[in-house]
Amino acid sequence: MNQRKNLLRWIAAGAVVATLTGVGLLRLRQETDGLRNAFSAHYWSERSRGEDLYSDRVAMFKRGPRSLSDICLTIDDGPHPTSANRILDVLKREHVPATFFVVGVRVKEHPEIVRRMLAEGHEVGNHTQDHFRIDKLTATQVRNELENCEINVERATGRRMRLMRPPGMRYNEQDLEIAKSMGYTTIGWNVGAKDYTAAVVAGKLRPHETEKIEDTPTVIAQRVLKQVRNGSIILLHDTPTTAAALPTIIETLRREGYHFRSTAEMLDELPNPVMLAANPPAHIGRLVLHRRPAPWLYGMM
Numbered sequence: 001m002n003q004r005k006n007l008l009r010w011i012a013a014g015a016v017v018a019t020l021t022g023v024g025l026l027r028l029r030q031e032t033d034g035l036r037n038a039f040s041a042h043y044w045s046e047r048s049r050g051e052d053l054y055s056d057r058v059a060m061f062k063r064g065p066r067s068l069s070d071i072c073l074t075i076d077d078g079p080h081p082t083s084a085n086r087i088l089d090v091l092k093r094e095h096v097p098a099t100f101f102v103v104g105v106r107v108k109e110h111p112e113i114v115r116r117m118l119a120e121g122h123e124v125g126n127h128t129q130d131h132f133r134i135d136k137l138t139a140t141q142v143r144n145e146l147e148n149c150e151i152n153v154e155r156a157t158g159r160r161m162r163l164m165r166p167p168g169m170r171y172n173e174q175d176l177e178i179a180k181s182m183g184y185t186t187i188g189w190n191v192g193a194k195d196y197t198a199a200v201v202a203g204k205l206r207p208h209e210t211e212k213i214e215d216t217p218t219v220i221a222q223r224v225l226k227q228v229r230n231g232s233i234i235l236l237h238d239t240p241t242t243a244a245a246l247p248t249i250i251e252t253l254r255r256e257g258y259h260f261r262s263t264a265e266m267l268d269e270l271p272n273p274v275m276l277a278a279n280p281p282a283h284i285g286r287l288v289l290h291r292r293p294a295p296w297l298y299g300m301m
């Protein structure tokens with residue numbers, strides 16, 4: 001009898017320890033944007049310097065401050081004519097700003113959608129010309145990928161871009177330095193919806209990656225909602241399923257007390273604010289970023 005009691009006590013104690021460990025790990029994962037960070041010395045060293053939010057060295061924005069209930073929506077891989085306008089309709093109705101990381105070849109096909117994005121107060125960022133993984137490219141190719149996307153956006157809108165996101169978030173140090181030298185701030189994300197419909201259709205994922213993906217609007221919304229917390233940068237894709245999930249995502253997060261901000265506003269809220277205009281007029285952007293003014297101009301500036 002006593003043995004049975006002892007066994008039950010051990011089982012109860014084990015269950016308590018397992019629950020506490022589970023809760024602790026969950027908290028730790030939330031606090032550090034993923035358990036990989038939680039157990040990384042590099043992450044804690046960056047965090048001690050405030051570089052878990054923004055790294056000045058490579059001009060990379062990783063997340064907003066944990067003390068403010070502000071979040072931002074970023075929408076990659078468009079413009080796709082079947083979904084971008086639906087997404088824009090929802091954003092307009094809900095008065096929510098977003099940042100669209102566009103692909104140059106698609107901008108060329110649908111310049112009118114990019115014009116609509118800017119006209120309705122959204123930000124447009126560079127997601128390269130062809131959506132290649134830039135960590136596999138040479139420095140010249142990386143520069144060309146960014147410049148060709150710039151040319152298409154400038155032709156479509158007369159505006160430049162100051163925000164950049166590498167396709168698949170694959171990059172190396174040199175890529176970030178190139179982007180910075182071209183006047184870009186690289187924008188990361190810490191909440192992913194795994195709404196890869198467009199990528200699956202384009203055959204960009206390997207079979208074992210597609211198997212794991214369920215992408216009904218409900219699943220996509222739930223995936224986002226359970227991860228969001230103060231300072232989140234949410235990554236969505238320009239797809240019809242995401243367009244259908246967006247109203248639930250926005251309404252629920254608003255009800256929970258979050259405020260949607262543009263990327264530029266979130267950058268301005270950092271402990272050391274980074275102030276930038278996401279899409280300055282093309283001629284001004286060129287003058288500031290690329291051209292050293294003629295000596296006789298110095299006195300006038």
Ligand SMILES: [Zn+2]
Nearest residue numbers: 076077167168
């Ligand atoms: Zn992408």
